[in-house]
Amino acid sequence: MVNLTYDESGELVYYDASTDTTTVYNLGDIAFIITATALVWLMIPGVGFFYSGLLRRKNALSMIFTSLASIAVVSFQWFFWGFSLAFAENASPFIGTLRYFGLKGVLDAPSIGSTRIPALLFCIYQCMFAIITAALAVGAIAERGKLGPILVFIFIWTTIVYDPVACWTWNANGWSFTLGGLDFAGGTPVHIVSGTAALAISVYLGKRRGYGTERLAYKPHNTTYVVIGTVFLWFGWFGFNGGSALSANLRAVQACIVTNLAASVGGLTWMLWDYRIERKWSAVGFCSGAISGLVAITPASGYVGSPAAVLFGVLGGTLCNFATQLKFVLGYDDALDIFATHGVGGIVGNLLTALFAQASVAGFDGFTEIPGGWLDHNYIQLAYQIADSVAGFAWSFGVTTIILWVMHFIPGLRLRASEDAEILGIDDAEMGEFAYDYVGLEQEIGHSTDTSAARSSVRTSNEKVPEPAPGQS
Secondary structure, three states, X not given: OOOEEEOOOOOEEEEEOOOOEEEEEOHHHHHHHHHHHHHHHHHHHHHHHHHHHHOOHHHHHHHHHHHHHHHHHHHHHHHHHHHHHHHOOOOOOOOOOOOOHHHOOOOOOEOOOOOOOEHHXXXXXXXXXXXXXXXXXXXXXXXXXXXXXXXXXXXXHHHHHHHHHHHHHHOOOOHHHHHOOOOOOOHHHHHHHHHHHHHHHHHHHOOOOOOOOHHHOOOOOOHHHHHHHXXXXXXXXXXXXXXXXXXXXXXXXXXXXXXXXXXXHHHHHHHHHHHHHHOOOOHHHHHHHHHHHHXXXXXXXXXXXXXHHHHHHHHHHHHHHHHOOHHHHHOOOOOOOHHHHHHHHHHHHHHHHHHHOOHHHHHHHOOOOOOOOHHHOOOOHHHHHHHHHHHHHHHHHHHHHHHHHHHXXXXXXXXXXXXXXXXXXXXXHHHOOOOOOOOOHHHHHOOOOOHHHHHOOOOOOOOOOOOOOOOOO
């Protein structure tokens, strides 16, 4: 039974009989966070389209599928125990409890995130963050990962990697929160954690067939998908960053302003860096830079002014662009540059937050008080941001690697696809379905295809696929 009524002005009123306190929920705030939740949900298939467009045609559908599968698996995990492990009020400095197991008791009381919205609304809003983090990370299986085991991986990974980091970052009892770390919308829990997990997955899976040859020097098979994915992400990011104010106030507006500005500058910056090499105006480069700017501004969006957002865009677009070369230096195969964009971009954003966070901007909501960053002469903030970033990086990489190797030795859960599946394409080998009904498939796999057999998915595990002829792609 909920303890909610409406007052004379039409506002929603919650009464807590145990403490004899009354909380008023503004219906505009509730409507705003419901809308922000829908916007963040839209980002998840946006990730799928963005990843899909960057790959080869024969693997296009699998990336869209993994984004939708992330929604399903993490939504259940969040209901089952994820929300409780991240946001229980009786949490330890590291992880929550099972107080809200199965969402028991998550109803009308003021949320741990903000007393301006009820716990039930905060729960579904934060669920979107957990989902998109998993969707970003598992993109690292591109072109060589099995789809069945990834469903198990997502559930386990969200439980023991994402939930603890979300707890220590955003739960009032979390060690980073109490230390004084500033992370408005997910620099560490979302971006560093997903980017570093993608790095661990890439290292575990090893290199794709043909790595280091012209075979993998392909261009994105569908630039339109990349643009559409970017549109979904950019649009949804207003709910991601703006909604993190957890109220329809001036701080939310400021978060939207700096989000849009950083994305714009980031897109232009990356595109210009690419232009110096190709002398072409790259739509993919612009989209990659826009995402990098969005990643960089995420932890700072509720703390920095508009001039700082320009610098976030420039440095995000520049450093993430250069970070794409790390895979060649260190010898790992990150097909979608997830670590370069989200891992490096998240670290850049966290460190810049220490420099440019302002108490005055945080106070745009009328009640938040912080000591600020270097602009406010709070120089210790950089140490807090470094500690949070290093902890998130180390935890995500270490625990993700352990999960992968434990699954490796469990029958049926090994994540690496076979060489035959990689040659044929994950779409056909794992799904028996295609993004484009076989168009261009023969050229990609290097031999003619019996489409009737492909449609019925009749392929045995010991069937040999001919090697492609030299020079074919």
